[in-house]
Amino acid sequence: xxxxxxxxxxxxxxxxxxxxxxxxxxxxxxxxxxxxxxxxxxxxxxxxxxxxxxxxxxxxxxxxxxxxxxxxxxxxxxxxxxxxxxxxxxxxxxxxxxxxxxxxxxxxxxxxxxxxx
Amino acid sequence: xxxxxxxxxxxxxxxxxxxxxxxxxxxxxxxxxxxxxxxxxxxxxxxxxxxxxxxxxxxxxxxxxxxxxxxxxxxxxxxxxxxxxxxxxxxxxxxxxxxxxxxxxxxxxxxxxxx
Numbered sequence: 001x002x003x004x005x006x007x008x009x010x011x012x013x014x015x016x017x018x019x020x021x022x023x024x025x026x027x028x029x030x031x032x033x034x035x036x037x038x039x040x041x042x043x044x045x046x047x048x049x050x051x052x053x054x055x056x057x058x059x060x061x062x063x064x065x066x067x068x069x070x071x072x073x074x075x076x077x078x079x080x081x082x083x084x085x086x087x088x089x090x091x092x093x094x095x096x097x098x099x100x101x102x103x104x105x106x107x108x109x110x111x112x113x114x115x116x117x
Numbered sequence: 118x119x120x121x122x123x124x125x126x127x128x129x130x131x132x133x134x135x136x137x138x139x140x141x142x143x144x145x146x147x148x149x150x151x152x153x154x155x156x157x158x159x160x161x162x163x164x165x166x167x168x169x170x171x172x173x174x175x176x177x178x179x180x181x182x183x184x185x186x187x188x189x190x191x192x193x194x195x196x197x198x199x200x201x202x203x204x205x206x207x208x209x210x211x212x213x214x215x216x217x218x219x220x221x222x223x224x225x226x227x228x229x230x231x232x
Contacts, residue, residue, distance in 0.1 A: 004160075006160065032217075032218050034218075034219070034220075042224070042225070043207065043222050043223065043224045043225050044161075044207070044222050046219065049217060049218075049219060091158070093160050093161065095161075095220075097218050105151070105163065105166060106151075106163075106218070106220055107163070108153070108160040108161040108162070108163075109160050110159055110160040111158065111159060111160045113158065
């Protein structure tokens with residue numbers, strides 16, 4: 001099956017610093033990648049949709065300058081949390097779908113837990 | 118607008134008993150329906166999907182789900198629960214006319230299987 005790798009799985013940073021999370025599709029070309037945020041005991045909140053070679057589409061209420069998304073290739077998308085603050089602490093999950101999936105089945109990374117001190 | 122409802126925050130069942138996790142949906146066109154499972158501090162794992170064809174869909178780990186168009190439901194079932202099935206389960210839907218591939222997730226149902 002399709003594999004999506006997400007790195008790092010855990011990261012702790014100081015307030016004010018920036019953190020980059022990578023999402024890679026290992027065995028397929030991901031035309032579209034999605035970034036989600038999950039709060040404790042809650043569902044996934046879609047943050048943005050990322051298409052290779054174009055600007056990400058952000059959901060309402062998500063700060064574009066705060067959460068920078070880059071989808072530079074068909075196998076890599078990155079999420080950079082800029083000037084992180086404690087309220088940005090959360091579980092971030094990426095997912096991807098490929099050109100061959102006309103049903104849009106998503107494959108998920110293992111998630112990245114961000115803790116901002 | 119697309120939406121998914123999982124009416125139960127938690128489902129408790131004894132090991133060996135059948136389990137059902139409920140899901141209802143709303144879309145404009147035809148639904149593509151999915152079930153995912155999440156273990157603590159992990160991403161989501163795909164269980165099964167309904168796109169077209171037979172209403173009863175069989176998936177991973179012995180799970181199955183039945184698509185009911187008249188009731189707009191897609192309940193997840195398993196004939197005999199295992200303690201290891203304890204996890205968080207998400208139902209998701211995509212409208213077949215939506216080209217964005219965006220999935221709408223339900224709020225999740227925590228399944229607790231007691232020994």
